[in-house]
Amino acid sequence: MPAPRDVVITGVGVVSPIGIGREAFWAALDAGVSGVSLLPQFAGNNLPFRFGGAIKDFDPKEYVQPRKTLKVMCKEIQTAFSASVLAMQDAGLAKGAVDPDRLGVVLGSEMLYGELEEIAEAYRHSIEDGKFRSAEWVTHAMRDLFPLWMLKYLPNMAACHIGIASDARGPNNSIVQGGASSLLAVIEASYVLVRGHADVMIAGGSGAPLSINALTFRPWAHFTKWQGAPEQAPRPLDARRDGTVPGEGSACLMLETRENAQRRGAKILARIAGFASRFERPPIGGAALASAIQGALAQAGVKRQDVAHVKADAAGSVELDAVEAQVVQQLLGDVPVTAPKSFFGDLGAGSGAVELAACALALGQGRVPRTLNYEVPDPRCPVNVVHGQSLASDKPVAVALSLSHTGQAAAVVLVRE
Numbered sequence: 001m002p003a004p005r006d007v008v009i010t011g012v013g014v015v016s017p018i019g020i021g022r023e024a025f026w027a028a029l030d031a032g033v034s035g036v037s038l039l040p041q042f043a044g045n046n047l048p049f050r051f052g053g054a055i056k057d058f059d060p061k062e063y064v065q066p067r068k069t070l071k072v073m074c075k076e077i078q079t080a081f082s083a084s085v086l087a088m089q090d091a092g093l094a095k096g097a098v099d100p101d102r103l104g105v106v107l108g109s110e111m112l113y114g115e116l117e118e119i120a121e122a123y124r125h126s127i128e129d130g131k132f133r134s135a136e137w138v139t140h141a142m143r144d145l146f147p148l149w150m151l152k153y154l155p156n157m158a159a160c161h162i163g164i165a166s167d168a169r170g171p172n173n174s175i176v177q178g179g180a181s182s183l184l185a186v187i188e189a190s191y192v193l194v195r196g197h198a199d200v201m202i203a204g205g206s207g208a209p210l211s212i213n214a215l216t217f218r219p220w221a222h223f224t225k226w227q228g229a230p231e232q233a234p235r236p237l238d239a240r241r242d243g244t245v246p247g248e249g250s251a252c253l254m255l256e257t258r259e260n261a262q263r264r265g266a267k268i269l270a271r272i273a274g275f276a277s278r279f280e281r282p283p284i285g286g287a288a289l290a291s292a293i294q295g296a297l298a299q300a301g302v303k304r305q306d307v308a309h310v311k312a313d314a315a316g317s318v319e320l321d322a323v324e325a326q327v328v329q330q331l332l333g334d335v336p337v338t339a340p341k342s343f344f345g346d347l348g349a350g351s352g353a354v355e356l357a358a359c360a361l362a363l364g365q366g367r368v369p370r371t372l373n374y375e376v377p378d379p380r381c382p383v384n385v386v387h388g389q390s391l392a393s394d395k396p397v398a399v400a401l402s403l404s405h406t407g408q409a410a411a412v413v414l415v416r417e
Contacts, residue, residue, distance in 0.1 A: 007190045007272040009414075010261050011091025011254035012357045013083040013204075017053035017247055017344040021086055026361045028343070029369040030390050034231035035344040036245055041212065049223050051230035052210045053247025053344035055079065069161060072151045074112055079250035079350075080158035080206035081165070087202065088166070091254035092266060095166060104170030104198045105163045106189040107252075108181030108205025109155035110349040113213035118149065158206055162252075170198040176349070178404030179313065180277070181205050182251070183352030183412060187275045189255050199260040204252035207348025214348075215246060222317060222405075232373055234316030236339035237325060237385050239378035244315035247345035251353035253360070270360045273397075274300030274413035281407055284320060286327040288409035289401065293331050296399070300413040304332045308395035309368040309386065311359045313403045314339040315346050320403065325381035332399070336391055337383040338362075342372035352402040356412060359398045363416040368393055 014021065017035030018028035028035065035053045042050050063082035064070050073081065084105075088094075122144040126136040151157060156174040163172045171192050175185045182205020189203035208214060224243035226233040235241040261268055276295030280288035297304070310328055314321045314337075328337060340355045341347075347354055362368055367390045374387035396416040403409050 005194050005196065006258035007193045007255055008258050008261050009253050009269045009272065009360050010256050010266040011087040011093065012251070012269065012360060013086025013090060014251045014354060014357050015055060015058060015079040015083050016249040016251070016354055017055055020058060022090055022361065025357070026365065029340070029358055030365070030367060032370050032372060034372055036230045036233060038230055048220055048225065049245065050227070052245050053249070053347070054210060055248055065165065072148050073161065074114070074152045076112055076206045076208045076250070077158045077161060080107060080204065080252065081161050083204060083250040083252040084162045084166070084202050087252040087254045093254065098200045100167045100169040102170055102199040103166065103168040104172055104189070104192055105159045105168050105202045106171070106173045106175065106185040106192070107159040107162070108185040108349040108353060109158055109174050109176050110181060110207050111176070112153040112155060113211060113217055114153050116212060118146065162202055166202065168202065177408045178406050179346065179348060179351050180402040180404040180408040180410045181349035181352065183356060183400065183402035183410040184277055184408065186253065186353065186356060186412060187277055187410060190272050190275055193255060193257050199257055201255045202252055203255050204250065204353035205349045206250035207350035208248035209246040209346050209348040210248040224316060234342060234345060235373040236312070236314035236316050236342050236371060237321050237378065237381045237383065238374045239376040241316040241318060241321060243317065244341060245345035247347045249344060249347040249350045249354050251350065251357045253353065253357060268417045270363050270414040270416055272412060273302065273415040274298070275411065277408065277410045279407050279409070282405070284323055284403070284407060286323045288407060289324060289403060290327045290331060292409045292411040293327065293399065293401070296411040296413045300415065302397050302413060302415065304335065306395055307332060307335045307397045307399055308363065308393040309336040309338055309398055311355050311398060311400040312337050312339045313401045315341045322380040324401065324403065325383045329382045334384045336368050336386045336393065338369050338386045339371045340369065342374070352410065356400045359400045359414055363396070363398050363414060366392060366394055
């Protein structure tokens with residue numbers, strides 16, 4: 001039986017509220033700079049939130065080629081595509097450098113609801129005597145909407161566009177499992193490499209809970225009620241936490257077999273030494289998360305004293321933060337814990353990939369980013385939260401966790417080269 005194939009990370013591409021590209025993203029993390037800000041589109045609308053983690057200074061024309069494809073890409077697809085371009089550049093991989101049949105794509109995605117401006121005209125035309133007439137909607141939607149509107153919002157289109165542009169003819173997949181989606185995508189891409197079905201995989205995800213249409217379709221109960229300075233929210237693991245803030249962001253990682261990376265002389269950022277995913281029926285009690293952590297650690301063959309930090313999923317939820325913290329303390333003891341969502345809020349399906357990028361960079365830098373807004377310890381969250389400033393650590397292992405509200409749990413163990 002052949003030896004298992006090592007899976008390594010050779011490139012990172014990030015489009016996030018705290019920076020675009022590897023250097024800007026890490027600089028903000030290490031300096032403790034929040035990406036949460038007041039959002040003009042929420043002002044004066046009597047909404048229970050006024051701020052979020054919005055991407056700033058993003059121009060998709062810098063990354064998307066051919067540019068005509070922008071007309072069939074919503075923002076979530078644009079940012080995912082751009083992250084893949086940045087990841088390819090970071091890995092030193094030019095188009096055509098990999099056998100197309102040995103290059104694949106797996107992306108975490110979510111339901112994409114469209115922009116209000118695109119459906120406003122059809123909506124207006126469906127109103128009679130001040131009331132919306134659903135029977136009129138079909139006629140006016142067919143007439144007033146952009147003919148290719150649906151192509152902009154299919155959850156699988158980010159992976160498709162990346163595959164087409166990269167000439168990636170290997171496995172191509174999209175995973176839609178809430179907040180765990182993109183870490184599950186990294187796990188699936190790793191499985192593809194281990195099975196020998198590809199040599200290089202583009203893996204990651206994209207999300208935008210910040211979109212007003214997405215907010216309309218989702219419950220708002222899990223958002224913070226904080227009305228003070230935007231950068232003081234959310235407050236993961238803190239006793240004052242009362243919810244998260246919506247954000248938007250994407251990340252892609254270049255995953256390769258060690259053999260392929262060494263053959264082309266690539267710099268290896270980290271090895272994906274273990275991974276596991278589990279499920280439990282809500283309400284979430286931590287059983288799936290505990291099993292995922294145990295499975296990933298067992299596969300990696302690492303001891304808990306070697307772990308530099310745990311990247312928690314913690315978003316500021318009163319209940320889920322406590323469940324996660326108690327599982328981590330039980331299995332890993334006093335290991336340092338960091339919560340990147342304190343920098344930019346909930347990125348939905350993009351969260352796991354953006355935060356895994358933070359893990360890989362933290363290992364390479366020998367520093368654990370702080371958790372913003374953590375000031376009051378909570379006995380229900382009995383973990384060693386890194387706060388105040390980033391933490392120097394020469395330990396070689398990081399554990400990244402992701403959860404979804406519907407019960408999915410994922411864990412990935414990274415080991416520094």
